[in-house]
Amino acid sequence: MFKFKILKKDKTTKARLGIFKTPHGLIKTPNLAIVATKGGIRGLSFEQAKKFGAEIFMINTFHFFRQEKYKIIKKFGSLHKFLNINYPLMTDSGGFQVFSLGFGMEHGVGKVADIFPEEMKNSAELTRNYAENKKNGIYTENNIGVNPRDKNPRLSALKKNLVRIYDDGVEFIDPYNGQKLFLSPKISIKVQKILGADIIFAFDECTSPLSDYKYTKEALKRTHKWAIKCLDEFGKTKNQVLFGIVQGGEYEDLRKESAQFINSLPFFGFGIGGSLGKSKKDIIKVLSWALPYLDYKKPRHLLGIGEIDDILNSIEQGIDLFDCVIPTRWARHGTGFSFNGRINLKASKYLTDKKPIDPKCKCNICRKYSRAYICHLLREKEIYGIILLTEHNVFWILNLFKEIRKSIKENRFSNFKKTILKL
RNA sequence: CCAGGGGUGGCAGAGUGGACAAUUGCAGCAGGCUGUAAACCUGCCGGCCUUUGUGCCUGCGGGGGUUCGAAUCCCUCCCCCUGGA
Numbered sequence: 001m002f003k004f005k006i007l008k009k010d011k012t013t014k015a016r017l018g019i020f021k022t023p024h025g026l027i028k029t030p031n032l033a034i035v036a037t038k039g040g041i042r043g044l045s046f047e048q049a050k051k052f053g054a055e056i057f058m059i060n061t062f063h064f065f066r067q068e069k070y071k072i073i074k075k076f077g078s079l080h081k082f083l084n085i086n087y088p089l090m091t092d093s094g095g096f097q098v099f100s101l102g103f104g105m106e107h108g109v110g111k112v113a114d115i116f117p118e119e120m121k122n123s124a125e126l127t128r129n130y131a132e133n134k135k136n137g138i139y140t141e142n143n144i145g146v147n148p149r150d151k152n153p154r155l156s157a158l159k160k161n162l163v164r165i166y167d168d169g170v171e172f173i174d175p176y177n178g179q180k181l182f183l184s185p186k187i188s189i190k191v192q193k194i195l196g197a198d199i200i201f202a203f204d205e206c207t208s209p210l211s212d213y214k215y216t217k218e219a220l221k222r223t224h225k226w227a228i229k230c231l232d233e234f235g236k237t238k239n240q241v242l243f244g245i246v247q248g249g250e251y252e253d254l255r256k257e258s259a260q261f262i263n264s265l266p267f268f269g270f271g272i273g274g275s276l277g278k279s280k281k282d283i284i285k286v287l288s289w290a291l292p293y294l295d296y297k298k299p300r301h302l303l304g305i306g307e308i309d310d311i312l313n314s315i316e317q318g319i320d321l322f323d324c325v326i327p328t329r330w331a332r333h334g335t336g337f338s339f340n341g342r343i344n345l346k347a348s349k350y351l352t353d354k355k356p357i358d359p360k361c362k363c364n365i366c367r368k369y370s371r372a373y374i375c376h377l378l379r380e381k382e383i384y385g386i387i388l389l390t391e392h393n394v395f396w397i398l399n400l401f402k403e404i405r406k407s408i409k410e411n412r413f414s415n416f417k418k419t420i421l422k423l
Numbered sequence: 424c425c426a427g428g429g430g431u432g433g434c435a436g437a438g439u440g441g442a443c444a445a446u447u448g449c450a451g452c453a454g455g456c457u458g459u460a461a462a463c464c465u466g467c468c469g470g471c472c473u474u475u476g477u478g479c480c481u482g483c484g485g486g487g488g489u490u491c492g493a494a495u496c497c498c499u500c501c502c503c504c505u506g507g508a
Contacts, residue, residue: 042462043462060459299480347452347454348451
């Protein structure tokens with residue numbers, strides 16, 4: 001039912017062209033899973049995304065685990081039936097939520113800690129640092145821990161939230177309603193089996209870039225133990241495949257250790273997860289440490305990454321699959337993709353700009369509408385602006401993947417990458 | 424004409440003797456976002472400056488006064504709202 005085949009290997013880089021056969025269709029790789037966390041692509045129909053070239057979608061286990069939402073899916077039979085689509089799907093294990101909901105938890109197993117560090121008080125200054133550092137491609141303690149949703153109105157409730165990581169799973173507070181939840185490898189896989197996505201992921205612990213070596217190593221050991229438990233629970237499931245997740249943060253020996261360990265287990269493919277370091281260059285390093293230890297014939301998915309340069313650099317290292325919220329989130333936040341770099345369409349200067357979002361883009365939005373119109377809609381908070389921009393962004397990024405595949409096929413990936421990154 | 428209420432930064436609306444260049448929201452300007460607690464978040468938002476500062480100037484309807492000090496208290500004028508003749 002499942003088969004991953006490498007069709008071509010790039011001559012000068014580690015990039016590869018492949019085809020992934022699943023019960024719900026083929027996925028040409030490299031490819032990007034469009035994210036539909038709670039079962040819907042924000043601002044776009046699955047059909048439209050499919051039309052633009054989307055071949056697989058990423059849905060999140062956590063959001064179907066809380067409040068026992070998976071029971072609804074059970075009644076329907078699977079996510080495919082619930083969403084009434086026949087496309088390949090993947091589900092994330094919920095492991096990421098341990099990170100995103102437990103960010104700042106740096107103090108070890110079982111120890112209770114506030115999610116947000118004390119430095120939150122100076123969030124204004126820290127945010128400024130974040131912006132500056134980000135420009136220079138540097139992540140530091142002063143920015144990393146602060147940027148994600150600081151000063152969120154829900155912060156006060158958050159501060160009370162606790163995450164406890166145990167050897168057998170994670171206890172944490174449901175951010176939506178304060179309910180206490182427990183998620184473990186076993187539970188995650190059970191739920192993912194009910195959800196029935198074609199590709200499912202092992203339940204891992206995603207560490208933060210602030211995690212030190214010692215903690216990252218502990219988390220790694222845990223993730224490895226959990227990997228085995230996931231496989232046990234997965235058993236001989238036929239209609240799904242399970243990907244193991246390589247952790248190890250930004251530490252070379254840990255990434256190597258993790259890649260070797262995960263590779264030694266009977267996973268169908270691999271996810272590269274966790275912290276990818278403190279700068280964009282670190283992503284490349286991390287991949288170059290881990291990927292050589294993974295079975296060359298198996299698919300590799302880089303979890304959560306999706307900025308243009310990172311995509312190109314990762315493919316160059318041998319990544320086959322991605323998933324990322326950027327195309328849809330940026331659209332909601334007013335940022336559009338273009339071959340001249342991202343453009344902030346909320347900016348007042350675009351109110352009089354008659355050009356399309358990206359003059360080189362062939363999507364319907366760029367064919368028909370001006371930046372001025374999109375800008376106007378976004379500023380007026382018309383939902384249609386978001387819808388149009390989402391359509392453009394998803395089209396644009398999927399088109400990039402088409403171009404990438406083509407360039408690998410034609411043995412000019414390296415040049416293609418250079419051309420794109422120069423722009 | 425009488426009685427009562429009110430006039431605050433582009434708008435709405437706090438403040439009612441010093442901590443007020445003035446809470447907050449909206450609007451405006453700029454930016455951020457990488458396995459989605461995200462149609463979200465952050466910063467700026469009276470003027471001036473070859474010293475960007477516990478700096479200077481102007482400022483809470485107009486004018487005058489009390490006070491060391493007034494958006495805040497008093498007088499007066501103008502305007503708006505509600506009720507009465």
